[in-house]
Amino acid sequence: MSDTARLKPALMGAAAMILLATPGAAQTPAALSGLQGGVWELRDLGRSGRTPRHICVRNPERLLQIRHAGRACPRRILSQDRDSVTARYECSGSGWGQTTVSVETPRLARIDTQGIHNGSPFHNVYEARRTGDCP
Template identity: 70%
Template structure:
């Protein structure tokens, strides 16, 4: 037991370094970090312009249009200054691969595909900030 007290600070420090170095699931990639929070209107480019609204408190929300509110681990497949492509896995409910291209901090283009609840999806959206979240 006495030896544990000597290594406990080392283990605690190592755990803290690991947690700080591991990106959060909710952390936004740099390419979309400047996207403004608020209420966003999504216009489905494949379904005669069907529209819906979502609240974006963190730009990472735009990476998971089809699995909202789920903490799904993701990995960045590619990223440059204005676009990012990620793949994420949601245990028990599916997966997705999403590309977001930032036109301005208030206008983005989103292409996403994957499996949601056992069914495939493939959608493209133009997303525009329209105000504050209610």
């Protein structure tokens, strides 16, 4: 058996260990882990008088991608601590976004999101409040 053949299993195992040990690789950011699922009301703080949006949040990471909802966009965490997380995501063909979610309680958060959606820039700041259970 050649040296390469003997090293291959060890190298593959080492690569798997590195991927599994990467912080946040497949984990919900700590700040979002305490948020309750359910219907969340998003009140746009920059546009008073506008009717709030309601979204069903089954996974709190949904709050990181408000504008490009429903798309599987690669995301990376830029910063996080106990109470907030900032992530950037790229959606092939429809734009990108960068969002900071600041958690106040398990039922209240502030979302600051900006980026490009279908060629147009956006910037919204929302008060997000859990209002009930998803249907």
